[in-house]
Amino acid sequence: MSELVHDVVIVGAGPVGLFLAGELGQAGCSVLVLERETEPGSPWRTAPLGRRGLSAASVEAFYRRGMLHQLLTAAGGTEDPDADRPSVPRGVGHFAGMRLDPAKVDAAAPRFRLPSPATDAVMASLEAVEAVLAERAGKFGVEIRRGVTVSGIAQGETGVVVRAGEHEYAARWVVGCDGGRSAVRGLAGFEFVGTEPQFTGYVALATIADPEKLRLGFTLTPTGMYVRPPTTDGHISMMDFDGGAFDRSQQPTREHLQAVLRRVSGTDVTLSDVRLASTFTDRAMQTTTYRQGRVLLAGDAAHIHSPLGGQGLNTGLGDAMNLGWKLAATVRGHAPDGLLDTYTRERHPIGAWVLDWTRAQAAAMKPDPHAQAIQRLIRDLLDTRDGTTYVFEKISGSSIRYDLGSDLPLAGRNAPDFRLEDGTRLGDLLQAGRGVVLDFSVDRCLRGSARGWENRMRYVAGPARNALGFGAVLVRPDGVVLWAGDRDPDCGAFERAAGQWFGSPSL
Known part of the structure; x- marks a missing residue:
C-alpha cells in the first residue's frame, strides 16, 4: 500500500x-x-x-x-x-573560452x-x-x-x-x-539519444605550488582549455580532448591531474596537494x-x-x-x-x-588546425557589435521565443517588465503565480471579458509609463506573452487567446 x-x-x-x-x-x-x-x-x-x-x-x-x-x-x-x-x-x-566584451x-x-x-x-x-x-x-x-x-x-x-x-x-x-x-x-x-564526448573535463580544489605559471580566467590553448578563477585560490578546471576516455568510476589522482594540467597549459606547473576533484564530459x-x-x-x-x-x-x-x-x-x-x-x-x-x-564550443576548442581556424573566425565575429550582441542574447536567454501559432510581434516572447504610473510592475503582479491582463487603455469590454477567468488571471487597468505602443497585454504565469492588443483592443481576440491557454471561463 x-x-x-x-x-x-x-x-x-x-x-x-x-x-x-x-x-x-x-x-x-x-x-x-x-x-x-x-x-x-x-x-x-x-x-x-x-x-x-x-x-x-x-x-x-x-x-x-x-x-x-x-x-x-x-x-x-x-x-x-x-x-x-x-x-x-x-x-x-564567454563562447568556447573566448570572453565577450x-x-x-x-x-x-x-x-x-x-x-x-x-x-x-x-x-x-x-x-x-x-x-x-x-x-x-x-x-x-x-x-x-x-x-x-x-x-x-x-x-x-x-x-x-x-x-x-x-x-x-x-x-x-x-x-x-x-x-x-x-x-x-x-x-x-x-x-x-545524442552524441558521445570529445573531451574529459576536470574540476579540482588544489594547492598550486607555482600559480604564477598559470594565467587567470579562461585560457584556450592549442591542446585544450583551463580556467583559473581570479577570485578563488586553488580552484582549477581543465578540458582534455581525449574523447572522454578517463574512466569516471575512478577518482583522479594528484599525479593524473598534474599531468593533464601540464599537457593542457603547456607549462611544468606543480600541484602539491588536491583536496577535492571530479570529472565530467561533453556527452550531449x-x-x-x-x-x-x-x-x-x-x-x-x-x-x-x-x-x-x-x-x-x-x-x-x-x-x-x-x-x-x-x-x-x-x-x-x-x-x-x-x-x-x-x-x-x-x-x-x-x-x-x-x-x-x-x-x-567543443568543436571550436579541439586541438587541431581546423578548430583553431574556427577560433580565429569566432574572435573576428566577437570583435563586432553584432556578433557579441548575438552571442549575449543567446546565453542570457533574452532571445527565446516560443511558437504559439500567432504572428503578433510580442506573442511567445518574454514579457517586458511594464511599469504602471502608480509604480506597480508586471514582476510584482506575477508573484502570485497567475496570469496577468494589463489593460493600458482601461477598456470596459476587456474588463468584462477578463472576469470569466478571474480565478486564473489578474486584471489590472491603468496607464503605463511606457506601454511600447500596446493597449493591452495578456501574460502567462511564467511571464510569456500570449496576446497583445493595440490602443483599441480586440476583445474577441483576447477571449480566444485566454480560452486557448486558460480553459473555459467560469462566470
Whole structure:
C-alpha cells in the first residue's frame, strides 16, 4: 500500500525540483519531494566548486516569484533588489573560452525590453539557491523527504506509484528532476539519444605550488582549455580532448591531474596537494519527449551536456517555470485540452539548442588546425557589435521565443517588465503565480471579458509609463506573452487567446 497520496511527487531536491515544487505548492497542489541525498549541503554545492552563474532569464524567474531579494542576499550581494539593473549585464560570459566584451553589446538590440530589477546575471552557490527555493516550497506546504532512493515506477490510468525501498508513494503525476543519471528517466522508459564526448573535463580544489605559471580566467590553448578563477585560490578546471576516455568510476589522482594540467597549459606547473576533484564530459543527450503518460522530466533528467557556457542550471529552471503552471492547471482541472503537451513542444527545442550550443564550443576548442581556424573566425565575429550582441542574447536567454501559432510581434516572447504610473510592475503582479491582463487603455469590454477567468488571471487597468505602443497585454504565469492588443483592443481576440491557454471561463 502507498504511504501517502499526493497530486505530484517530484524526484530530486536540486534547484529544478525545488523551483517546480514551489510553483505547484503555490497553486494549491499537494507535493512530495523525494531526494536521494540525506543532507542538502556538500562541498560540491558550496563555494567555490558549487558556484554557478544564473542568467538574466533565471534571475527574472526569481524576481517574478518574489525571491530576488533572498537570492541576492544568499549570493552575498548588497544591491537594492528593487533598483533597475543596467540594460546590459556586467558579466556577459564567454563562447568556447573566448570572453565577450560588455562594451560591444548593443543594449538597444532587443526590440521589446524595459528597465527591470532583473536584467543582470547573478553568481551564487547551489547551496544558496536551494536554500531560497526550499524556503519558498516549505511556505506552501511542500514536504521534502531525504535519504530516499527510487527503485521503481508503475503507471496506471489515474496515477503513478513510486517505489523506494520498502515504501510506495502514490501520486497523480510524477516529475523526474533527479539529474543527469536520472532513475526516473530509466524506470519510465524514456528514449535518450545524442552524441558521445570529445573531451574529459576536470574540476579540482588544489594547492598550486607555482600559480604564477598559470594565467587567470579562461585560457584556450592549442591542446585544450583551463580556467583559473581570479577570485578563488586553488580552484582549477581543465578540458582534455581525449574523447572522454578517463574512466569516471575512478577518482583522479594528484599525479593524473598534474599531468593533464601540464599537457593542457603547456607549462611544468606543480600541484602539491588536491583536496577535492571530479570529472565530467561533453556527452550531449536528450530525451525524445519530456512526457511519458503521467511521468514528466525536467532539467538534467531530460537533457545533459557539457557545462560550457553555463546553460545547464538555467535551462532546468526554465523547464520548471514552463511546466509548473501547466501541470498545476491540469491537477486543478481547468487546463484546456493539450496544455500539458505544450511543455515538450516549447521546451524540447530549447534543450536541443543548448546541446548544439555546447557542441559548437567543443568543436571550436579541439586541438587541431581546423578548430583553431574556427577560433580565429569566432574572435573576428566577437570583435563586432553584432556578433557579441548575438552571442549575449543567446546565453542570457533574452532571445527565446516560443511558437504559439500567432504572428503578433510580442506573442511567445518574454514579457517586458511594464511599469504602471502608480509604480506597480508586471514582476510584482506575477508573484502570485497567475496570469496577468494589463489593460493600458482601461477598456470596459476587456474588463468584462477578463472576469470569466478571474480565478486564473489578474486584471489590472491603468496607464503605463511606457506601454511600447500596446493597449493591452495578456501574460502567462511564467511571464510569456500570449496576446497583445493595440490602443483599441480586440476583445474577441483576447477571449480566444485566454480560452486557448486558460480553459473555459467560469462566470
